[in-house]
Amino acid sequence: MSLTIQIQDYAYHAMTDPNLDPNRTPPSLWAATAPAAPSTSPLPAGEHSADLAVIGAGFTGLTAALHAAERGAKVVVLEASEVGWGASGRNNGQVIPSLTRADPDVLVQAFGAEHGETLAVVLGNSANTLFDLVRKHGIACQAVQNGWVQPAHRESRLALSRSRFEQWKRRGAPVQLLDRDEVAAITGSPYWCGGWTNPTGGHIDPLAFARGLARAAISAGAAVHTHSPATGLQRVGERWRVATPTGSVIARRVLVATHGYTGTVAPSPWPGLARAMVAVRSYQLATEPLTPELRASILPRNHALSDTQGDLHFCHLDGEGRLVSGGALVFHADFERRLRERISLRLVKMFPQLQSLAEIRFEYVWHGVFAATPDKLPRFWRLGDGVLGWGGCNGRGVAFAVALGPLLADAALDGEAAARKLPFEAPRAIPGHVFAQLGVAAGKLYYRWLDGRD
Ligand SMILES: Cc1cc2nc3c(=O)[nH]c(=O)nc-3n(C[C@H](O)[C@H](O)[C@H](O)COP(=O)(O)OP(=O)(O)OC[C@H]3O[C@@H](n4cnc5c(N)ncnc54)[C@H](O)[C@@H]3O)c2cc1C
Structure with a gap:
């Protein structure tokens, strides 16, 4: 009942906000710059067989499909909207080989030495994994692997930088651990007081990357069907029937890769899954191209940047010299006007040289959701016999999702031995999930308060 209300509520808002409408491409910078998507169509009527059915064509679903098809498996991808329509095609494009708060020692503490260290290795290699895929498949997506930097906004956060380093x-x-001058040289700003960097990170046009992955998966033999929401999963003997409004797929294994969009654009393919995570909205903005002088002075080595604030300050330059940034809002109303004001002030604080502009003009404003968990840890789900999934990137999943996709495909296709590599569990509803959005708003206020104190 509450799911029906949630979907009806979503459909109502989608009429007025193109960011929510699965029949429109979100109005992001990437929608304007990405090469066209490969040609796809809805699942035809009738029953189709597959070794692996993948639900969701984001980075998780697409890298899983590509890997499984390269292994020779028969793969069918079902996407409720278009390729990369979820978080994957509308994020900031930062390729970061770490999570927001689940540092390697935290992963080990939470999941035990074996699973924790496995996850740390996958995560630590994840940026290289992504850029290797770009090179291998010749994906045109403005890929820049010049490093990711996490500068510390207060002296007190240098302890966090050192610990992560x-x-x-x-x-x-x-x-590398960086002192104030080294950070100033990388950022082009005196705003931060030190930090650390991982040179394997970087940035991409994420929609172009998603579309390139889809093209590679199709070339490898996978079938990708868009506007094909999976509406339910049903056991049929040893296999699963994945229903869509047109046809259905009878698959030996299923990967649920719907992540933060579970139960929004379409019913959750697995009952209760949407309650195992919380959808958190993140807003993105891109300026008009900066003057050559400003462009040369801001992030002069073309790094991706996200700092130590809980109310994250982040940005990078795109190929045309636009500053691609964004932020969080405590409430959504009038978001566009409020964001333009808020992020203008923030960018001038981060890069005082922007004061030379009469005003910062933004060409694109858009938003999307990622999946969060109360403890900021990712979750790996065994939903049914041969049905796997994951969620809870907590805002940092571009590189991680890309690296996890193939592992999840192997775990689904190869059974128990492969599945033991990841800490799969049954999904558990977050207690008080119905009040989760209040908790998210309170959390944002708390982080802002903390950012100014410790
Ligand atoms: C605005 C924003 C900015 C971000 N910035 C960054 C960043 O700079 N760096 C970083 O590391 N991370 C970032 N993230 C997080 C990152 O984008 C995600 O972790 C990652 O893209 C998750 O990929 P995914 O494939 O698992 O999920 P998604 O990309 O969300 O894909 C899920 C897909 O499932 C589809 N779907 C849902 N239900 C169904 C159904 N029933 N049937 C069929 N299909 C269905 C959806 O349409 C969607 O396409 C950001 C997230 C957001 C929202």
Whole structure:
């Protein structure tokens, strides 16, 4: 009943906001710059067989499909909207080989030494995994692997920088600890007081990357069907029937890769899954192209940047010299006007040289949701016999989702031995999920308060 109300509510808002409408491409910078998507169509009527049915054509679903098809499996991808329509095609494009708060030692603490270290290795290699795919498949997506930097906004956060640097260094990552001057040289700004960097990170046009992955998956033999929401899963003997409004897929294994969009654009393919995570909205903006002088002075080595604030300050330059940034809002009403004002002030604070502009003009404003968990840890789900999934990127999943897709495909196709590599569990509803959005708003206020104190 509450799911029906949720979907009806979503459909109502989708009429007025193109960011929510699965029949429109979100009005992002990437929609304007990405090459066209490969030609796809809805699942034809009738029953279709597959070794692996993948639900959701974001980075998780597409890299899983590509990998499984390259292994020779018969793969069918079902996407409720278009390729990359969820978080994957509308994020900031930062390729970061770490999570927001689940640092490697935290992963080990939470999942045990074996699973925790496995996840740390996958995560630590994830940016290289992504850029290797770009190179291997020749994906035109403005890929820049010049490093990701996390500068500290207060002296007190330098302890966090050092801790993260040490945890990754111990695991062999090519990370560097940076003093104030080194950070100023990378950022082009005196705003931060030190930090750390991982040179394997970088940035991409994420929609172009998603579309390139889809093209590669199709070339490898996968069938990708758009505007084909999976409306339910039903056991049929040893296999699963995945129903869509047109046809259905009878598959040996199923990967549910609907992540933060579970139960929004379409019913959740698995009952209760949407209550195992919380959808958190993130807003993105891109300026008009900066003057050559400003462009040369801001992030002069073309890094991706996201700092230590809970109310995250982040940005990078696109190929045309636009500053691609964004932020969080506590409430959604009048978001566009409020964001333009808020992020203008923020960018001038981060890069004082922007004061030379009479005003910062934004060409694109858009938003999307990612899946969060109360403890900021990702979750790996065994939903049914041969049905797997994951969720809870907590805002940092571009590289991680790309690296996880093939692991999830292997775990689904190869059964128990492969599945033991990841800490799969049954999904558990978050207690008080109905009040989760209040908790998210309170959390944002708390982080803002903390950012100014510790
Ligand atoms: C605005 C924003 C900015 C972000 N910025 C960054 C960043 O800079 N760096 C970073 O590391 N991370 C970032 N993230 C997080 C990152 O984008 C995600 O972790 C990642 O894209 C998740 O990929 P996914 O494939 O698992 O899920 P998604 O890309 O969300 O894909 C899920 C797909 O499932 C589809 N779907 C849902 N229900 C059904 C159904 N029933 N049947 C069929 N299909 C269905 C949806 O339409 C969607 O396309 C950001 C997220 C957002 C929202």
